[in-house]
Amino acid sequence: MSATHIAAIDQGTTSSRCIVFDEHGAVVTVAQREHRQIFPRPGWVEHDAAEIWANVQTVLREALESAGLAAGDLAAIGITNQRETTVVWDRATGDPVHHAIVWQDTRTADQLARFDEALGDDTFRERTGLPLSPYFAGSKLAWLLDTVDGLRERAARGEVLFGTVDAYLIWRLTGRHVTDVTNASRTLLMDLRALSWSDEILAATGIPAAMLPEIRSSAEVYGRARADVAGGVVAGVPVASALGDQQAALFGQTCFSPGDAKCTYGTGSFLLLNTGDSPVTSGHGLLSTVGYRIGDQPAAYALEGAIAVTGSLVQWVRDNLGLISSAAEIEQLAATVDDNGGCYFVPAFAGLFAPHWRPDARGVIAGLTGYVTKGHLARAVLEATGWQTREVVDAMNADSGVPLTELRVDGGMTANGLLMQFLADALDVPVVRPAVTETTCLGAAYAAGLAVGYWKDTDTLRAHWREDARWTPATGREADYAQWKKAVARTLDWA
Numbered sequence: 001m002s003a004t005h006i007a008a009i010d011q012g013t014t015s016s017r018c019i020v021f022d023e024h025g026a027v028v029t030v031a032q033r034e035h036r037q038i039f040p041r042p043g044w045v046e047h048d049a050a051e052i053w054a055n056v057q058t059v060l061r062e063a064l065e066s067a068g069l070a071a072g073d074l075a076a077i078g079i080t081n082q083r084e085t086t087v088v089w090d091r092a093t094g095d096p097v098h099h100a101i102v103w104q105d106t107r108t109a110d111q112l113a114r115f116d117e118a119l120g121d122d123t124f125r126e127r128t129g130l131p132l133s134p135y136f137a138g139s140k141l142a143w144l145l146d147t148v149d150g151l152r153e154r155a156a157r158g159e160v161l162f163g164t165v166d167a168y169l170i171w172r173l174t175g176r177h178v179t180d181v182t183n184a185s186r187t188l189l190m191d192l193r194a195l196s197w198s199d200e201i202l203a204a205t206g207i208p209a210a211m212l213p214e215i216r217s218s219a220e221v222y223g224r225a226r227a228d229v230a231g232g233v234v235a236g237v238p239v240a241s242a243l244g245d246q247q248a249a250l251f252g253q254t255c256f257s258p259g260d261a262k263c264t265y266g267t268g269s270f271l272l273l274n275t276g277d278s279p280v281t282s283g284h285g286l287l288s289t290v291g292y293r294i295g296d297q298p299a300a301y302a303l304e305g306a307i308a309v310t311g312s313l314v315q316w317v318r319d320n321l322g323l324i325s326s327a328a329e330i331e332q333l334a335a336t337v338d339d340n341g342g343c344y345f346v347p348a349f350a351g352l353f354a355p356h357w358r359p360d361a362r363g364v365i366a367g368l369t370g371y372v373t374k375g376h377l378a379r380a381v382l383e384a385t386g387w388q389t390r391e392v393v394d395a396m397n398a399d400s401g402v403p404l405t406e407l408r409v410d411g412g413m414t415a416n417g418l419l420m421q422f423l424a425d426a427l428d429v430p431v432v433r434p435a436v437t438e439t440t441c442l443g444a445a446y447a448a449g450l451a452v453g454y455w456k457d458t459d460t461l462r463a464h465w466r467e468d469a470r471w472t473p474a475t476g477r478e479a480d481y482a483q484w485k486k487a488v489a490r491t492l493d494w495a
Contacts, residue, residue: 003075006449007063007234008441009056011081011165012245013102013267016055018063019441020074023454025464027438031062038099043106046099049087052165053094053172057230064233071234077173077225078241078448080248080440081165083186086140088151088162088211094172097160098148101140106350108139111146111205115139115188118204127201129185129192129279129288131357135306137164138188142205158210166242167213173239174223179213180242181299185290190215192279192288195299217293218243218251219447241447243292245440246270250302251292252443253408253434254462261396261404263389264440265413267315268353269307271392274300275400284395285355294450294458303399305354305392309347310385311413316347317381323374331416333378340480341376342367344487345384352491355395362494366487382419386426387484393427406430410439417471424471426481435466 005028010017015035020028033055038046064070084103089096101107112132115124121132130136141162145152154160161171164186167179184190184197189207191198195215202209216222219241227235243251246264250272253262258276263269272291277298279288291302314327324330344366351359365380389407397403406429413419414433424431436442449455 002072003454004073005067005069006076006078006445006454007060007074008078008080008445008448009060009169010245010441010444011052011056011079011169013082013104016052016059017441018059019438019445020063020067020069021442021445025436025442025446025461027436029063029067031059031066033059045102045105047085047102049089049096049100049168052100053169056169060230061233071237074234074237075454076221076238076240076448076452077234078444079166079169079239080243080245080444081169081183083164083183083244083246084135084137084140085165086137086144086162087165087168088141088144088160089168089171091159091161097151098144100165101143103135105140106134108134108143111139111142114142115205119201124188124201126281127191127198128188129281130188132188133357136186136188138205138207141207145207152208155208155211160211161213162211163213166244170222170239170242173225173229175226176223177213178216178222180216180218181290181293182218182244182247183242184215186244192290195290195293217295218247219292219294219451221451238452240451241444243444243447246272246304247290247292247302248441248443249410249439250274250443251446252439252441253410254458254465255408256300256458256462259400259402259405260408262408262410262439265310265385265409265411267310267312269310269385269389269411271305271307271389271396272302273396273400273404275303276301280399282395282399284398285357286392286395286399287354292447294447303396305395307388307392308351308353309349310388311411313345313347313381313384317378323378328415330378330381331418333375334382334418337373337375337379340380340383341372342369343372343376343380344484345377345380346487346491347384348491351495352488354392356488358492360493360495361491364487364490366490367483382416383422385413385419386422387481389423390426390481404429406432408432408434410434410437420469420471421474424473425475426477428473428476430473431471432467433469435468
């Protein structure tokens with residue numbers, strides 16, 4: 001193959017990036033552009049999809065120019081994206097009919113009540129693997145159909161199209177209206193086992209099938225980039241993968257076997273466990289989702305534990321309390337003390353996600369005495385991430401019946417050695433960070449490369465994975481964990 005590189009588009013919550021990788025999975029160049037965060041009302045979060053598309057074209061151009069590459073040097077383009085964020089656009093022009101409604105948005109209580117009345121939460125969980133929650137895309141789409149004048153009628157006539165961000169980008173790049181199984185599994189509309197839109201759910205929710213994208217695998221050629229995209233710099237390049245960001249990180253961490261798990265530590269944290277070719281129904285507050293699907297192979301499923309507040313708690317300590325001037329300083333401050341001084345911080349700022357799913361919870365700092373200093377608070381802040389991970393791992397162990405033996409980690413917080421050691425102690429398993437930390441983009445690149453034969457198979461990808469750092473358990477934490485659970489109980493029934 002004459003093409004020497006793979007490009008991956010990472011369309012995230014705050015920015016769009018393009019990373020170019022070589023045949024060894026090493027980063028060649030990175031280009032990045034931030035986009036606006038739009039807050040029309042409390043609890044509402046929106047993005048301008050047209051702005052995002054303009055930024056994606058810009059980072060494609062900048063990345064290729066920086067690396068001195070042309071379209072002929074790219075074997076394929078892969079896409080990874082912020083999940084659940086909902087876009088509806090005009091089929092003829094590509095113009096969004098409304099701002100994209102972001103995964104964090106909580107406006108859809110009326111739509112969810114209607115969903116619950118029509119089928120019930122238990123039915124949605126059984127069919128889709130997901131609880132009825134504003135987190136997922138289906139109720140956001142229903143809100144748009146209920147609210148934007150004339151949209152429902154236009155949708156029924158096929159004049160407008162729906163998709164999560166991956167589908168919008170694929171359509172703009174190639175003209176094809178498709179999504180992949182991982183993103184479709186985050187809509188509340190896909191049958192998790194059949195890997196197709198559920199006619200029963202569409203009928204019950206009043207969502208026209210004519211506006212939905214075709215569901216395809218995560219690694220296959222969807223189409224080729226059009227000549228008018230990004231000034232023609234990627235004209236003709238196959239667009240060959242799409243994965244929701246957390247599933248892309250699972251793929252980039254080469255978690256290809258049942259029992260493999262990764263956790264991405266960013267604004268929030270997301271732990272995914274590969275459960276093999278059958279979905280596992282959670283009895284302990286986790287989500288069942290599609291991990292990935294390569295071509296015509298059976299889908300790989302995953303259990304997911306979503307933690308709302310981890311890195312954003314450090315930002316809160318920096319911006320709202322002023323205890324530190326940069327996020328990196330939290331480790332230095334926490335290292336001034338030997339323990340948390342009996343202090344526990346549960347950051348339920350807008351409720352608790354997995355495994356509790358309690359929107360009524362609010363944050364607490366428990367165990368305060370006159371002995372506690374800002375160093376103890378800093379340590380409690382870091383430990384909150386470890387204890388929330390422990391809760392999710394306990395739930396996964398109970399659901400899967402296969403105890404976790406190692407956790408692969410990625411994301412910005414993994415630079416904090418004190419946190420990583422505490423995590424190993426809290427979980428009582430080794431915690432391992434890879435040499436290439438851009439695992440989300442890497443996963444999209446890997447999937448695209450497999451689709452076009454740039455890489456032979458998943459064994460080839462496993463051979464690329466390299467360990468950068470490892471933390472092994474040193475101290476038991478069971479007594480501290482019992483105290484943490486008491487603190488969690490204090491957060492409930494506030495709102």
